[in-house]
Amino acid sequence: MSRYEQLALQLQEQISSGVWQAGDKLPSLRETVRRSGLSLMTVFNAYQLLESQGWVRSRPQSGYFVVPVLQAAHYSLPLQPLQPAETVDINAFIFNVLQAGNNSDCVALGSAFPDPSLFPQHQLSRSLIRVARQLSSANTDVSLPPGCADLRRSIAQRYAAKGMEISPDEIVITSGALEALNLSLQALTQPGDWVVVESPAFYGALQAIERHHLKTVAVATDPQRGMDLDALAQALQQYPIKACWLMSHCQNPLGASMSTAHKQQLLALLTEHGVSLIEDDVYGELYAGLVTPLPVKAWDNTGQVLHCGSFSKTLATGFRIGWVAAGQQAQAIQRLQLMSTLSTSTPMQLALADYLSAHHYDKHLHTLRRTLEQRKHIFYRAIKREFPDVVRVHYAEGSYFLWLELPTDCCATELYWRALKAGITIAPGRMFAAGEQYRHCFRLNVSLPWNTVSEAAIKQLATLIDGQLALV
């Protein structure tokens, strides 16, 4: 960690612990230089980083002030009972929503992907050209499971950089993390088995479960802390659970990230019941703050955690390259892939391996994280300003989603259809559960640039919400 990052972390901890409270002015740059002995540039960078992450706001000629928003947003959904579902059938609705959003004229606040203009097109293009120039019968050949050795090595190196020992042999390259999730479910279950999911949960997981004829227990998940462990314990006692699926970082749709202690307790609980974890960590590289969080997999000594990752949220949505570090299930998953898609495109795997070998990725991620935090912060402020006060806005660190709650008698699916007519997509809460409990909620993608278009979209949404509230 560089000096300015250390300083920013120190100040961030002081804000968290209440040393500096909302509205307080931080010590001036000059004061901090004098006190710390650091250079002016280092101190300036630290303050800028804090601002980009939404902790402070600068006022010209005045200094840096602690922002209240993060604290104000830290409230939780009420505790929910377990939600068992013998059949999961939300696919038709989700299909319609995704197809409707597949229109480039829409303001895509319902999209699951970050603004693609944030991706390093130029460098990816260079890597792909390099691969295309060297196209030969050897490297256009099908790369049977587990996938290209170079790419698996690169991914193992990234684990190693976090202090995790993952062998390239444990890694299987997949067609995005969605295939990794599907293969993991298949390796661990038979039709009719029970699986724990989050409530609310990523619709892709619910669809995969529907596709494999599984049953779910949806366990309450807190927008800040992640899955409720008491409820999980109850689920593990009451149902013959075969696998648990969740997102440990920047949970979709809530944005929740688990603390280290929370992850360790989760793993202990699952281990006690002999239940494997499918850890969907596609947002893991998009954490906020200065310290790279470790996935649950980092504490897994028995190979029961299947850690799924992807480049779709951080590099290029359309390359469709993900992976699973599958522990004990590595060989089973290779066999299942051999039966389903055989492999992902070899040139795309080679292009990614080339890109990763050039070591631009971490620098890109650093910039990407900052930009996403800045954009989210701007959207958050605009939404708080424009939307009626009864709309609750859940702001989580490190996600590019905001999760919003209308009053419970207000229907977000209705809002979805009205917004669509106005050329705006949102992701209605109905997509994120087998039941109706989130029909008053919706997810917004706040990775878009703030400009006249997005500003008009937020204002339009506010008007539509006002209209719906008037009817209730």
Place this chain on the structure above:
Amino acid sequence: MSRYEQLALQLQEQISSGVWQAGDKLPSLRETVRRSGLSLMTVFNAYQLLESQGWVRSRPQSGYFVVPVLQAAHYSLPLQPLQPAETVDINAFIFNVLQAGNNSDCVALGSAFPDPSLFPQHQLSRSLIRVARQLSSANTDVSLPPGCADLRRSIAQRYAAKGMEISPDEIVITSGALEALNLSLQALTQPGDWVVVESPAFYGALQAIERHHLKTVAVATDPQRGMDLDALAQALQQYPIKACWLMSHCQNPLGASMSTAHKQQLLALLTEHGVSLIEDDVYGELYAGLVTPLPVKAWDNTGQVLHCGSFSKTLATGFRIGWVAAGQQAQAIQRLQLMSTLSTSTPMQLALADYLSAHHYDKHLHTLRRTLEQRKHIFYRAIKREFPDVVRVHYAEGSYFLWLELPTDCCATELYWRALKAGITIAPGRMFAAGEQYRHCFRLNVSLPWNTVSEAAIKQLATLIDGQLALV
């Protein structure tokens, strides 16, 4: 059809109908020029085409002689009873065989793919570079089902050129034909349902069936004519069949291609029982002869045929781009893809669309078909020369596989292991059925160039077979 192709077709028909029999000398080039009024070059090209397809052989200074091999190989497997299987479990064995063959030092006579040096690397490379240069946030975006519009249009145009009206909206781009097959099975069946497959069948289909917890009725398939329709009728009467899966052209592993009449009868039979057909046509472009055969799909008026195609056997194994023209099931298949892999790589789809738009594909296929016929013919002759006479060799037109039968008390899996030790792979018959009925058979890939390496491999196999026969 060009003049030389017309002439070749005419001569081919004369050979088929017995005008010219095995060992006969065809009229000389000069005579044919005089009689037909065609140019010497046209006649020469026609004779060369016939030779490349294995109908005739030239002897220096003597002329062209009709080859006996095609006739000699036209014998059939004995009629088999229906083979029902409540569970299909050959996956572990197949996985081991495919992994063992994944070694570039082996002579890959067990491979399922044509020799990759036959693919148009240079032109594919140019298309991929063109796409890589234009990489932008728009075209690296994920291409949700049904896939890139340009590529679907190109595929629809290729159907149109055969006189088939397939809308681009009916086509779903998949991760190779294997994903198309998996999605088709899922759209048509529920776990526990019965599906008709060929006997012997492509192991990928058997694996997909195992993966989806289905039951199979394996219907006897003739190495020349394809699936036995009497046996199929029996299966349709005796079991509650939900779908029929088969290859209409160059069936893997036998090489069988159905006649037009056979295809029409098959479709009528399935229609009568309300059973959908999954027509796996990945070898459809590799037909022999001069006339492009039409798939069963061409006569489908009700949208009950799901026609699966791929570029993996004709252009590039590692691009992993296939499709299904899914008739009534087009939307169901899109939904299932949205739940499993989301989409295939966008740049690869765009690169293929670019390649197809340049209109090199038909020319490439023309050359590819000829080369494959030539190579198969050379292998066939070498095998007939080197292998003991008790080994039956099934030679089918238009496939790059040969299907061989050892005496029934001889085990081809044993031969597989011995060959592997000697650095040669074969595809043992055990891979192609849920039961043991093909344990004395094996499939050879004869798309490899004929050189000292392949010659030595065939001689080595002959020695190994001799050794095994001595033990029986």
